[in-house]
Amino acid sequence: PCIRYVVANQKGGVGKTTTVVNVATAMAIAGRRVLVVDVDPQANATSHLGVPQDLPRNAYRVLIGEQSAVEACVPTEVENLWLLPAHPDLYGITLELPQVEDWPYCLQRALQGLIPRFDFIWIDTPPSLGVLTINAMTAARYLVVPIQCEYFALEGLATLLRAMDRIHRAYNPELELHAIVLTMYDERTNLAYQVRQELTTHFPDRVMKTVIPRNVRLAEAPSFGRPIFLYDIRSRGAQAYLELAKELLNHEAHR
Amino acid sequence: PCIRYVVANQKGGVGKTTTVVNVATAMAIAGRRVLVVDVDPQANATSHLGVPQDLPRNAYRVLIGEQSAVEACVPTEVENLWLLPAHPDLYGITLELPQVEDWPYCLQRALQGLIPRFDFIWIDTPPSLGVLTINAMTAARYLVVPIQCEYFALEGLATLLRAMDRIHRAYNPELELHAIVLTMYDERTNLAYQVRQELTTHFPDRVMKTVIPRNVRLAEAPSFGRPIFLYDIRSRGAQAYLELAKELLNHEAHR
Ligand SMILES: Nc1ncnc2c1ncn2[C@@H]1O[C@H](COP(=O)(O)OP(=O)(O)OP(=O)(O)O)[C@@H](O)[C@H]1O
Ligand SMILES: Nc1ncnc2c1ncn2[C@@H]1O[C@H](COP(=O)(O)OP(=O)(O)OP(=O)(O)O)[C@@H](O)[C@H]1O
Ligand SMILES: [Mg+2]
Ligand SMILES: [Mg+2]
Numbered sequence: 001p002c003i004r005y006v007v008a009n010q011k012g013g014v015g016k017t018t019t020v021v022n023v024a025t026a027m028a029i030a031g032r033r034v035l036v037v038d039v040d041p042q043a044n045a046t047s048h049l050g051v052p053q054d055l056p057r058n059a060y061r062v063l064i065g066e067q068s069a070v071e072a073c074v075p076t077e078v079e080n081l082w083l084l085p086a087h088p089d090l091y092g093i094t095l096e097l098p099q100v101e102d103w104p105y106c107l108q109r110a111l112q113g114l115i116p117r118f119d120f121i122w123i124d125t126p127p128s129l130g131v132l133t134i135n136a137m138t139a140a141r142y143l144v145v146p147i148q149c150e151y152f153a154l155e156g157l158a159t160l161l162r163a164m165d166r167i168h169r170a171y172n173p174e175l176e177l178h179a180i181v182l183t184m185y186d187e188r189t190n191l192a193y194q195v196r197q198e199l200t201t202h203f204p205d206r207v208m209k210t211v212i213p214r215n216v217r218l219a220e221a222p223s224f225g226r227p228i229f230l231y232d233i234r235s236r237g238a239q240a241y242l243e244l245a246k247e248l249l250n251h252e253a254h255r
Numbered sequence: 256p257c258i259r260y261v262v263a264n265q266k267g268g269v270g271k272t273t274t275v276v277n278v279a280t281a282m283a284i285a286g287r288r289v290l291v292v293d294v295d296p297q298a299n300a301t302s303h304l305g306v307p308q309d310l311p312r313n314a315y316r317v318l319i320g321e322q323s324a325v326e327a328c329v330p331t332e333v334e335n336l337w338l339l340p341a342h343p344d345l346y347g348i349t350l351e352l353p354q355v356e357d358w359p360y361c362l363q364r365a366l367q368g369l370i371p372r373f374d375f376i377w378i379d380t381p382p383s384l385g386v387l388t389i390n391a392m393t394a395a396r397y398l399v400v401p402i403q404c405e406y407f408a409l410e411g412l413a414t415l416l417r418a419m420d421r422i423h424r425a426y427n428p429e430l431e432l433h434a435i436v437l438t439m440y441d442e443r444t445n446l447a448y449q450v451r452q453e454l455t456t457h458f459p460d461r462v463m464k465t466v467i468p469r470n471v472r473l474a475e476a477p478s479f480g481r482p483i484f485l486y487d488i489r490s491r492g493a494q495a496y497l498e499l500a501k502e503l504l505n506h507e508a509h510r
Contacts, residue, residue: 010296010297011267011268011297012266012267012268012269012382013266013267013268013269013382013403014267014268017407041265041384042265042266042407042410042411042414044407044410047407047410053410088414091384091385094349094385094386095353098350126382126383127267127268127381127382127383128381128382128383128385129296129346130346130349130383130385131349148268150474150477151474151475151477151478152272152297152299152302152477155297155299155302155308156297159297159343186471189471189474189475191471191474191475191478216441216444216446219405219406219444219446220406220444220446222405222406222407223406223446
């Protein structure tokens with residue numbers, strides 16, 4: 001069956017896009033059929049995969065029901081990896097979509113036609129808890145939360161999990177917290193260590209053992225429109241994301 | 256006269272809150288009367304200044320017109336520095352506020368009563384271009400854009416400046432780009448150097464000479480509810496923000 005992940009955290013700049021692009025790519029390299037869905041108006045996942053941000057077929061047209069998701073998906077440079085690209089028109093959707101009946105289900109409905117074609121779907125979201133993130137969480141089964149080990153991260157997690165609960169009750173009963181991923185981890189700082197301890201205590205079987213280190217190669221790869229594996233496979237960032245993809249695949253098996 | 260700044264960038268985690276809190280504090284320490292307005296539902300600026308995020312008088316009640324801004328402002332630990340605190344209820348405002356007539360002017364109207372009491376007002380915004388950021392940009396004269404020197408930052412700047420132009424034309428003719436601040440700057444990486452060159456070429460008289468280095472003390476200070484100056488005045492982060500505040504004050508004089 002197709003496993004649908006949503007990667008969300010309203011705290012900005014915590015590595016949502018970097019995690020979606022690199023984990024999805026790692027799974028595609030392992031031979032699985034993978035789709036990345038980009039519903040962030042910034043369209044960072046789209047440009048990180050080397051795809052233009054102004055394609056006429058895109059996630060905005062799909063969400064408002066003008067196009068089918070099957071038509072709008074495009075292949076990427078990575079074999080087995082496809083993308084439903086974002087578009088800046090998504091900025092306007094916060095005001096437009098709520099006029100549509102059953103607006104929280106727009107993405108879930110749109111992805112129905114794609115589920116038979118893929119083993120995994122990874123949805124990237126903007127740093128907010130608004131209309132687009134609600135749609136993404138309604139369309140997915142597993143929530144994956146990237147967290148930077150800094151103070152504001154802890155404050156935001158409680159708010160995010162409350163929002164998840166609300167969506168679970170109101171729109172999507174199969175939604176659950178699947179994994180917490182520590183990103184941009186700097187083992188030299190005490191702060192990172194303390195936040196990690198705190199998270200591991202509160203969420204013992206959700207915090208992934210694989211920690212993503214701060215690694216400049218991960219920040220360089222997007223400017224070449226490539227996932228880390230096509231930019232610098234030997235980097236610490238690439239190795240960590242390979243490990244993480246393996247752990248998530250096994251984490252899956254245990255469920 | 257009271258100078259109103261809005262600090263915005265829809266790219267998440269670039270140092271908006273850190274810049275607002277620390278520059279506002281530096282100006283207050285220099286004897287100016289300063290107000291921080293927090294319209295981010297995450298309420299990070301509120302907690303960074305050691306103020307609870309669930310006060311009954313807050314920016315949400317002020318925006319919907321239930322309370323006056325004068326009533327809702329609270330003093331902080333820093334002399335001359337006051338705060339209009341955020342509240343998680345702001346999460347709902349994206350759907351609520353557009354029902355109000357002239358919704359883009361809610362914050363501008365609310366701040367009218369405060370202008371005589373302060374020399375500077377610094378508005379912190381969420382990582383989006385939605386209703387709250389539009390309100391903040393309509394209420395301010397000067398836009399200050401923190402930017403991390405990484406690839407996605409450049410992509411986002413063009414979108415942000417287009418949004419600024421739209422707001423300038425539609426709601427607030429005095430709004431202008433005042434300063435671009437390079438944050439979390441790591442001089443060891445080539446990427447940071449290239450992005451800095453690119454920005455300095457395109458915006459020669461807007462990019463601040465003071466660059467904020469990556470400095471873990473800046474990330475630690477929020478967990479103590481204090482600006483960097485009350486946490487570690489000798490740190491590189493504190494020194495950089497003192498320099499930046501001086502440069503912004505002088506930048507002001509040149510206008
Ligand atoms: N482990 C890492 N080491 C170094 N840089 C990283 C790492 N992960 C991500 N980055 C860089 O940090 C910035 C933020 O990451 P990213 O854009 O993935 O976060 P995000 O949560 O998707 O942001 P937003 O909230 O804006 O959507 C990007 O410039 C990215 O290239
Ligand atoms: N110069 C710096 N060096 C090291 N850490 C920093 C620096 N500036 C900010 N930080 C830390 O990086 C994280 C992001 O900064 P901050 O929260 O100020 O960004 P933001 O743009 O306000 O984020 P958001 O988009 O979520 O509102 C925070 O944990 C903060 O403590
Ligand atoms: Mg992103
Ligand atoms: Mg912030």
